Amino acid sequence: MIAAEGSSCLIVTGMPGAGKSTVTRLVAEQLPRSARLDGDQISRLIVGGRVGALGAPADEAARQVDLCNRNLCMLANNVCDAGFTPVIDWVIPDRRQLDFFVSLLPARQVLFVVLMPGIEVCRYRNTIRDPHEQFDFDGYEGLDAGMKRELGDVGWWFDTSALTPDQTADQVIREAHHQALVS
Numbered sequence: 001m002i003a004a005e006g007s008s009c010l011i012v013t014g015m016p017g018a019g020k021s022t023v024t025r026l027v028a029e030q031l032p033r034s035a036r037l038d039g040d041q042i043s044r045l046i047v048g049g050r051v052g053a054l055g056a057p058a059d060e061a062a063r064q065v066d067l068c069n070r071n072l073c074m075l076a077n078n079v080c081d082a083g084f085t086p087v088i089d090w091v092i093p094d095r096r097q098l099d100f101f102v103s104l105l106p107a108r109q110v111l112f113v114v115l116m117p118g119i120e121v122c123r124y125r126n127t128i129r130d131p132h133e134q135f136d137f138d139g140y141e142g143l144d145a146g147m148k149r150e151l152g153d154v155g156w157w158f159d160t161s162a163l164t165p166d167q168t169a170d171q172v173i174r175e176a177h178h179q180a181l182v183s
Contacts, residue, residue, distance in 0.1 A: 002031065002111065002177055008085055009076045009108040010176060011101065013092045014115035015143050016135040017122035019165060023115060024089040026169035031087070035079045039090025042075070043068040053091070054139075069097060073104035080108055093143060094150040102182055111180040112155030113172055119144055121161055156180035 002008055012024050021038065028036040043053070043064065051061045068090075076086035092098050092112075102110050117125075119140045126134055156179035160168045 002085060002173055007080070007109055008111055008177070009080065009088065009105050010085065010111045010113065010172075010180075011088045011090070011092065011098075012113045012115060012172070013090060014117075015119070015122045015140055015147075016091070016137050017125035017129075018115040018117055019125070019160060019168060020089045020091075020115060021133075022165045023160075023168050023172065024087045026165055027172050028085075028087045030169065030173055031085050033083055034085045034087055035075075037072055037075050037079070037086050037088045037090075039068055039072055039088065042071050045071070054137075065097075066100070069100055070104065073101055076105060076108070091143075092151075093147055095154070098151060098154060098182070109177075110182040111176045112182045113176055113180045114147065114151065114155060114157045115160050115168070116157050117159070117161040155182055 002010060010024075010027065012020050012027070014020050024036050024038075028034040044050070046064060046067070049060075051057070051064055053061055053065050055061045072088055072090060076088060079086040092101065098112065122140060126137070156176065158168070158172070158179075163171070
């Protein structure tokens with residue numbers, strides 16, 4: 001089981017359409033004291049001058065991603081300090097960003113789960129989302145290769161292709177502490 005409230009921080013990542021939002025919501029609903037922290041929502045706090053993660057200019061996009069990451073970690077620490085388990089939903093594409101999270105969560109057990117249902121499943125799921133939630137993205141192969149290269153030896157790479165969201169969430173709750181521990 002995921003460790004006692006206030007000591008663990010669960011980060012669930014994966015490509016667009018991997019099931020992060022659904023699974024993190026289900027996990028958070030099943031934990032006795034938890035908070036779901038959605039990186040997309042946090043990044044959208046910037047309204048005037050907002051540049052998406054893949055937007056231009058690239059240096060401003062990177063600066064805003066770093067700001068979102070800092071804000072997610074600050075919220076996660078505050079939630080932990082109040083006795084809740086933070087469940088973060090966010091694309092963490094490389095080791096630099098994961099290391100940044102770990103450095104800002106020094107007093108926590110960081111559990112890092114990469115949902116991997118496969119590229120075709122992710123593409124399909126993205127097409128059947130509500131239009132407001134669809135992510136215009138054509139870089140699945142590059143993101144998949146980059147994540148495997150940079151993060152393939154970290155956390156729990158969880159093949160969810162044959163599981164329902166409920167089954168995935170149940171397994172994350174039962175096994176993340178043993179399969180996904182980073183620090």
